[in-house]
Structure formats: C-alpha cells, structure tokens
Amino acid sequence: MTAGPDRAVAERLDAEDPIGWLRDRFVLDDPGLLYLDGNSLGRLPAATVTAMAVAVQQTWGHQLVRIWQEWIDVGQRVGDRLGQALLGAAPGQVAIADSTSVNLYKLAAAALDARRDRRVVLTSADNFPTDRYVLEGLAAARGLELRLLEPPGPDPIDAATVAPHLGQDVALVSLSHVSYLSGAIADAPAVTAAAHGAGALVLWDLCHSVGAVPVELDAWEVDLAVGCTYKYLNAGPGAPSFLYVRRALQERLRQPIWGWWGQRDQFAMGQAYDPEPGIARFLVGTPPVLAVVPVGVGVDVLAEAGLPRLRAKSVALTGLTVDLWESWLRPHGFALASPREPSRRGGHVALGHSRAYGVSRALLAAGVVPDFRPPDLVRLAPAPAYTRFVDVWDAMDRLRRLLEGGRHLLFDEAPGRVT
Amino acid sequence: MTAGPDRAVAERLDAEDPIGWLRDRFVLDDPGLLYLDGNSLGRLPAATVTAMAVAVQQTWGHQLVRIWQEWIDVGQRVGDRLGQALLGAAPGQVAIADSTSVNLYKLAAAALDARRDRRVVLTSADNFPTDRYVLEGLAAARGLELRLLEPPGPDPIDAATVAPHLGQDVALVSLSHVSYLSGAIADAPAVTAAAHGAGALVLWDLCHSVGAVPVELDAWEVDLAVGCTYKYLNAGPGAPSFLYVRRALQERLRQPIWGWWGQRDQFAMGQAYDPEPGIARFLVGTPPVLAVVPVGVGVDVLAEAGLPRLRAKSVALTGLTVDLWESWLRPHGFALASPREPSRRGGHVALGHSRAYGVSRALLAAGVVPDFRPPDLVRLAPAPAYTRFVDVWDAMDRLRRLLEGGRHLLFDEAPGRVT
Numbered sequence: 098m099t100a101g102p103d104r105a106v107a108e109r110l111d112a113e114d115p116i117g118w119l120r121d122r123f124v125l126d127d128p129g130l131l132y133l134d135g136n137s138l139g140r141l142p143a144a145t146v147t148a149m150a151v152a153v154q155q156t157w158g159h160q161l162v163r164i165w166q167e168w169i170d171v172g173q174r175v176g177d178r179l180g181q182a183l184l185g186a187a188p189g190q191v192a193i194a195d196s197t198s199v200n201l202y203k204l205a206a207a208a209l210d211a212r213r214d215r216r217v218v219l220t221s222a223d224n225f226p227t228d229r230y231v232l233e234g235l236a237a238a239r240g241l242e243l244r245l246l247e248p249p250g251p252d253p254i255d256a257a258t259v260a261p262h263l264g265q266d267v268a269l270v271s272l273s274h275v276s277y278l279s280g281a282i283a284d285a286p287a288v289t290a291a292a293h294g295a296g297a298l299v300l301w302d303l304c305h306s307v308g309a310v311p312v313e314l315d316a317w318e319v320d321l322a323v324g325c326t327y328k329y330l331n332a333g334p335g336a337p338s339f340l341y342v343r344r345a346l347q348e349r350l351r352q353p354i355w356g357w358w359g360q361r362d363q364f365a366m367g368q369a370y371d372p373e374p375g376i377a378r379f380l381v382g383t384p385p386v387l388a389v390v391p392v393g394v395g396v397d398v399l400a401e402a403g404l405p406r407l408r409a410k411s412v413a414l415t416g417l418t419v420d421l422w423e424s425w426l427r428p429h430g431f432a433l434a435s436p437r438e439p440s441r442r443g444g445h446v447a448l449g450h451s452r453a454y455g456v457s458r459a460l461l462a463a464g465v466v467p468d469f470r471p472p473d474l475v476r477l478a479p480a481p482a483y484t485r486f487v488d489v490w491d492a493m494d495r496l497r498r499l500l501e502g503g504r505h506l507l508f509d510e511a512p513g514r515v516t
Numbered sequence: 517m518t519a520g521p522d523r524a525v526a527e528r529l530d531a532e533d534p535i536g537w538l539r540d541r542f543v544l545d546d547p548g549l550l551y552l553d554g555n556s557l558g559r560l561p562a563a564t565v566t567a568m569a570v571a572v573q574q575t576w577g578h579q580l581v582r583i584w585q586e587w588i589d590v591g592q593r594v595g596d597r598l599g600q601a602l603l604g605a606a607p608g609q610v611a612i613a614d615s616t617s618v619n620l621y622k623l624a625a626a627a628l629d630a631r632r633d634r635r636v637v638l639t640s641a642d643n644f645p646t647d648r649y650v651l652e653g654l655a656a657a658r659g660l661e662l663r664l665l666e667p668p669g670p671d672p673i674d675a676a677t678v679a680p681h682l683g684q685d686v687a688l689v690s691l692s693h694v695s696y697l698s699g700a701i702a703d704a705p706a707v708t709a710a711a712h713g714a715g716a717l718v719l720w721d722l723c724h725s726v727g728a729v730p731v732e733l734d735a736w737e738v739d740l741a742v743g744c745t746y747k748y749l750n751a752g753p754g755a756p757s758f759l760y761v762r763r764a765l766q767e768r769l770r771q772p773i774w775g776w777w778g779q780r781d782q783f784a785m786g787q788a789y790d791p792e793p794g795i796a797r798f799l800v801g802t803p804p805v806l807a808v809v810p811v812g813v814g815v816d817v818l819a820e821a822g823l824p825r826l827r828a829k830s831v832a833l834t835g836l837t838v839d840l841w842e843s844w845l846r847p848h849g850f851a852l853a854s855p856r857e858p859s860r861r862g863g864h865v866a867l868g869h870s871r872a873y874g875v876s877r878a879l880l881a882a883g884v885v886p887d888f889r890p891p892d893l894v895r896l897a898p899a900p901a902y903t904r905f906v907d908v909w910d911a912m913d914r915l916r917r918l919l920e921g922g923r924h925l926l927f928d929e930a931p932g933r934v935t
Contacts, residue, residue, distance in 0.1 A: 124577040134581045141577035158543040158560035162553045196801025198775030227776035230789040234774030334805035355653030356617030357646035370649040382615025386753035388807045
C-alpha cells in the first residue's frame with residue numbers, strides 16, 4: 098500500500114477551488130456527514146426553501162387560480178432555462194413534465210411510430226432498469242425485437258460498440274449517456290451520427306449527465322432525450338423529469354398519450370385532439386407546478402457556476418477518488434469499475450468489491466453516504482456543487498479504516514434497498 | 517324578480533354549521549375575496565405550509581437519501597388513506613402517481629388489452645377534454661371505434677343513457693362521475709352494473725367527485741378509477757393524481773408503461789420486466805415525494821370533518837346558490853345548467869348565459885372568483901370545507917348588482933383562458 102495523497106493536498110485543492118463558494122448555496126446542517134450520493138438524490142439548495150415557501154403561500158395560497166395563466170407554460174419556461182444552461186439546447190425544445198420513465202415511453206413510442214417499417218429497438222444490456230423495461234414493453238406491444246448490446250465493460254459505448262448492431266431494421270437507438278453503473282460517458286455525437294447513418298432515431302437518457310458533464314444536444318444533432326432533475330440538478334425527491342425533442346422533428350412526431358396539455362388552444366376544449374405544433378405536443382397533463390419550482394432553482398444554482406467549472410472540479414474530485422482508491426483500497430480487493438481516463442468518466446466513481454453491500458452499510462454507519470448497486474458496486478459521487486476535496490479524502494480515509502478494522506464484515510450481506 | 521333569501525338566512529346557516537370550524541384549517545389571508553373556484557384549484561390548508569417546510573428542510577435537506585426507504589411506497593400509503601376516507605376503497609387498491617391524464621391512459625390501455633376481442637370504447641361527447649383525447653388516442657392506435665354518447669342535457673348519465681350503446685362489442689366504458697360542465701352526478705353503480713352486464717370494463721373519472729360527493733368504489737364494484745387532487749382535495753396546483761384498480765382485477769391487468777416502480781423487487785434491477793402483483797404494478801416512475809405531501813394533508817383535513825357532513829353542507833350551499841339564481845339571476849337571462857334535484861347535483865352550480873365570459877371577468881373584477889367554461893357557462897363551486905353561506909350570498913349579490921349595472925358588458929367577449 099502506498100501512502101496516497103496527503104490531506105494537505107485536498108486542503109490546498111479546496112483553497113484554490115474557483116467555485117468553492119457554491120457550497121454555501123446549499124443547506125448543510127449536518128457538518129459531520131460526508132455525502133457522496135449526489136447522483137441519487139442531490140442536496141437542498143437554500144434558495145429552494147424560500148422559493149417553495151413563496152410558491153406554496155403566495156402563488157397558491159394567496160393568488161389561487163387567478164395566477165394560473167402564469168403557470169400554464171411553467172414546464173416550458175424552466176425547460177428553456179435548463180436547455181440553455183446545461184443541455185446545449187436552443188429554446189423551444191425542452192420541457193419539464195412527468196417522470197423520466199413516462200417521458201422515455203412517450204418519446205420512444207413517438208420514434209417507433211415514425212419508423213414503422215423497422216422492427217428493432219436497440220439498447221444496452223446494462224442500461225438503467227426503467228429504460229430497459231419501458232423499451233421491452235413498447236417492443237412487446239408492437240411485436241418488435243428488443244436488441245441488447247453488450248456493454249464494453251467499464252469502457253464507454255462508442256460508435257464501434259454500436260455499429261455491429263445497426264442496420265436497416267433498427268428503428269430506435271436508446272442509450273444512457275453516462276452509465277449509472279460505471280459512470281462511463283458514451284460518445285454521444287459519434288453514436289448519434291452512426292445511428293443516423295443507418296436511418297435510426299436516437300434517444301439519450303441524460304439522468305446521470307445533466308449538471309455533471311458537457312451535453313450539447315443541438316450540436317450533436319440528437320433527436321430525443323430525457324433526464325431526471327433530482328440528481329445533480331438538486332430538485333428534490335421525485336422531482337419531475339425533462340424531455341428534449343429536436344425542433345425539426347417536433348411536427349413529424351406524435352406521442353401516444355393524448356392529454357389536454359398537448360392540445361392546441363386547450364381551453365377551447367375542442368372535440369378532437371389536435372396537438373400543438375411545438376414542444377407542447379409532448380406534454381400530457383396539468384403541469385406539477387409546485388414540483389417544478391425546485392427544478393428552476395436547481396438550474397439557476399448550477400448556472401451561476403457554469404458547467405465548465407463544475408465539470409473541471411468534478412474531474413478533479415473523481416481523480417482524487419481514483420488516486421486514493423489506488424493507494425488505499427486496491428490492496429483491499431477493490432476494483433475500479435469506472436474509466437480511468439478523466440474525459441471518459443462522469444460524475445461518479447464505481448468501485449467493485451465482493452462485499453460491496455456490507456461495505457456500503459458500514460460506510461453509512463461511519464457517516465459516509467455512498468450507494469450500492471447490485472451485484473457488487475459501491476458508487477461514490479462527489480457532486481462538485483457542494484462536495485469539498487477534503488470530504489473525498491475524509492470519506493476514503495474512513496473507508497480505508499473500516500476495511501482495516503474489518504467492520505464491513507459485520508453487516509448483513511443480503512442485498513437490500515440501499516438506493 | 518322575487519326578493520330571495522335574506523342575508524340573515526345565510527348568517528343563520530353559518531351559525532348552525534356543524535363544520536364551520538373547518539374553515540379555520542385553511543390559509544385565508546384575503547378576507548374580501550369570495551372564492552368559488554374550489555373545483556378548479558382548492559385552497560391552501562394551513563397544515564400544508566408546515567408539512568411542506570418539514571418535507572423540504574427535514575426529510576429532503578437533512579435526511580437526504582437515507583430516508584428513501586420511507587418514501588418508497590408513499591404513493592400507496594397516501595392512496596390507502598384517501599381510499600378509506602373518501603373513496604370507499606379498502607387498502608391496496610389506490611395509489612397517488614402521475615397526472616390524471618397519464619393514469620387515464622394507463623388504466624384505459626390495460627382495460628382495452630384485457631378485452632382484445634372487442635372494438636368499441638364508449639364515452640360521452642361532453643366528457644372532460646383530456647378524457648376524450650386520451651381515449652381517442654388509444655382507439656386510434658388500436659384501430660378501435662370511439663363511441664360518443666350524447667349527454668342527457670343537465671341530467672345525470674344513468675343506466676338508460678348508456679344501455680342503447682352497450683353491446684358485445686364494447687370493451688370499455690369510461691365516463692366522468694360528476695360532469696365538469698353541469699355538475700350532474702352519474703348513477704355510477706347502475707352504469708357500472710349495466711356495463712358489466714354487457715361484459716365491458718368500467719373506468720370512472722372522479723376529478724369532480726372526490727371530496728365533494730359520496731363515492732363507494734368497492735360497493736359499486738367499480739373496475740377502475742382515476743381522479744385529481746388539486747380540486748376539492750386541496751393538494752395544490754398540478755398535484756399528482758390517484759388511480760384505483762379493483763383488487764380482483766389487479767393481476768389480470770397490465771398497464772403499458774413498464775417503468776421500474778412497477779417492477780417486482782425493483783432494486784434487484786433484474787433483466788426482464790416482471791410486474792408487482794398488487795397496485796404497485798400500475799406505478800411507473802419514481803414517486804413525486806414532495807408533491808404527495810400536500811395530498812396527504814388534504815385527505816386528513818377533509819377526513820376530520822367526514823364526507824357525510826361535507827356533502828350535507830355542499831348540498832345546502834349549492835341549494836342556496838340555486839335559490840338565489842331563481843330569485844335574482846333568472847330574470848337576467850341566466851339558465852340553470854345543473855340538476856335542480858340536490859341528490860343529482862355535485863359540488864358546483866353551472867349557470868348558462870349568452871355573455872358568460874364577460875360575466876366571469878366582471879365577477880373577478882368584483883372580487884368573486886368563478887370560472888368560465890366554453891361556450892356559455894359560469895361555474896360556481898362553494899367548496900364546503902372553507903366556504904360560508906354568507907360567501908355565497910355575497911357573491912350572488914355582487915353578481916346581481918353587476919348585472920343590474922351592466923358591468924359585464926364592459927368586458928371582452930372573446931373566450932380566453934379563464935380557467
């Protein structure tokens with residue numbers, strides 16, 4: 098075992114951190130807690146406390162239905178801010194609505210209906226479960242083949258991974274941009290171009306990307322995307338999702354859930370469904386107004402620092418994690434399950450261990466919040482908005498110590514619901 | 517024009533109101549406002565202010581992901597409370613999730629898939645727009661016929677209305693229990709029995725029923741139901757919806773959006789979709805935790821008074837509205853567009869007028885919040901939880917005075933987005 102970087106190294110990185118002040122935008126009333134689960138549930142921005150109180154007491158309680166006109170397009174307005182700040186998407190292409198799973202369903206169905214002459218849906222065998230299940234259901238209902246490509250281990254999916262599976266029969270390629278397991282960043286522009294070359298449409302899941310890594314949907318000529326807002330966007334548990342549909346495609350696609358929020362001139366309440374021409378045609382029901390408020394705050398908080406600085410700090414934080422893994426954890430049987438090359442690694446580091454579940458529980462007991470993903474991964478996500486370098490150092494130090502003491506062996510090994 | 521009931525009558529009714537104290541459970545910081553739009557957006561319960569602050573700051577901000585285990589089934593737990601307090605539904609059959617439109621889609625699709633040998637979807641031509649659009653989309657995708665029955669004017673839909681349209685070809689009957697236009701209460705048990713007699717499944721939209729009129733889903737042997745929580749349940753703008761699936765049907769139905777929240781043992785993240793046996797199989801994505809909090813409070817607030825007393829007061833409030841209409845408004849060309857018989861009338865009174873839009877806007881300017889529904893209806897909903905009899909009297913008095921002064925003629929007649 099090598100010594101690894103000294104804590105003074107982490108302290109110096111914090112002192113030099115150009116966005117260290119961003120941490121003060123968050124509620125941190127648990128000074129001893131080392132929270133490395135920002136890719137599961139992000140922390141609470143202080144501004145959200147005020148914004149929610151205002152939304153509940155003023156907007157709802159006082160204005161009541163009279164302010165409804167201002168809420169009607171809240172999903173599109175916050176979507177536009179998100180698109181411009183973090184997705185490289187010009188206005189009119191992003192909306193906040195529904196859950197990620199429902200948005201996946203709507204957009205994948207719309208794509209399959211636009212490629213009715215093709216019978217294959219392509220995804221990866223290790224895509225996030227809800228992505229696989231939603232696509233499986235759509236394929237089953239339409240009698241299509243769900244083709245699963247084998248992921249290239251901890252390496253990112255690129256054009257070469259996808260190419261052998263592309264052909265004139267592929268209607269839709271649906272992948273996660275950042276793997277929820279390895280954190281590897283797929284080569285989205287190259288995969289998108291390869292899919293387009295075969296005549297397929299492309300749907301990216303950005304759940305583990307948005308707010309963590311550079312995303313340029315317009316420049317990459319992405320067709321469709323969805324993502325969640327409760328991870329790096331810090332919009333709260335179960336916050337509504339976002340969807341992106343490239344402007345040029347909007348009028349050519351129709352999603353299957355014909356709700357009144359997609360209807361042209363909806364309050365005329367006309368007899369037949371006639372969808373809006375723009376992004377609103379991908380909406381369904383009444384927008385979850387109160388739940389959209391924290392999404393707007395979450396976007397604004399990250400926009401204040403800007404994605405380039407967030408990403409630079411994230412790379413440094415995960416880099417320190419990898420360095421400490423190598424020095425301290427590798428000798429204890431931990432494998433690096435994330436790409437070593439920083440440019441290929443998203444916001445979290447996955448470490449494989451045969452007793453990963455017990456390690457996760459022992460870490461929780463030691464005041465470090467990681468997460469566990471079956472069968473054998475511990476994920477550590479040092480979200481750059483509020484995580485210090487010393488937090489990473491201290492968390493890894495606690496992990497090293499509990500391994501040395503064998504405390505992880507005290508915890509039940511049956512995989513449970515540690516999310 | 518007759519004199520109509522004196523204001524002293526309303527004052528006496530308030531003095532004798534056995535649930536007058538319930539009004540104090542709400543935030544009422546606008547003493548001059550006469551709010552008669554509780555069937556569009558209910559008022560803010562005072563307990564919701566605290567509950568949301570606790571949810572945001574303690575549950576999310578402080579506990580973070582460590583409390584996730586408690587949230588996992590929040591939609592079912594609040595659904596059970598709602599089912600028992602207001603829907604006549606035993607536990608395990610109701611869940612809070614998604615929007616009403618998405619829930620309509622899921623349940624209607626599940627029903628149609630269970631009746632694949634039949635090709636008709638039956639609804640009413642005046643059903644709420646999103647219901648018609650969702651059913652239209654499902655029928656179009658499956659090549660089915662959407663059959664529209666003509667509603668019996670302001671009279672409630674009953675078995676006789678539906679019977680001529682039922683046959684061996686009808687897969688699903690989907691209707692609103694209380695009409696959003698007339699407020700008429702359909703004879704749900706009789707229509708359900710008639711549909712069952714023809715072998716069809718039945719899906720009731722309870723948006724304008726829940727919290728306002730008696731609902732006994734189990735006793736009526738209803739198959740499926742959905743409803744919204746931001747009207748009489750007072751759960752806030754765009755609050756999530758609820759769905760009901762009769763227990764005996766749950767394992768025989770499968771909804772089309774195969775998200776991970778419907779997956780058996782979801783955190784095992786298994787390869788193939790294998791839905792939960794119970795109500796959870798009708799869930800899709802991560803529950804909107806923060807948005808479910810006000811639903812629970814809304815249920816508790818109404819449960820404290822109990823539906824029998826709420827309904828009795830509601831009947832008395834709409835009765836007073838009808839009496840005042842007859843004395844004061846009928847001579848001004850207003851028609852009663854709701855049933856006169858109290859047992860057939862839901863929580864609101866609809867009044868038809870050729871200048872209904874102008875009347876609505878003039879009322880707003882006069883401190884009365886009604887709503888307008890095209891082409892010619894003013895709806896007045898004196899929600900019994902927080903509306904006093906004198907509020908109804910004063911609102912009708914203001915309406916009478918503005919009609920006498922012709923002030924409604926000053927407002928633009930182009931139907932706009934007065935929701």
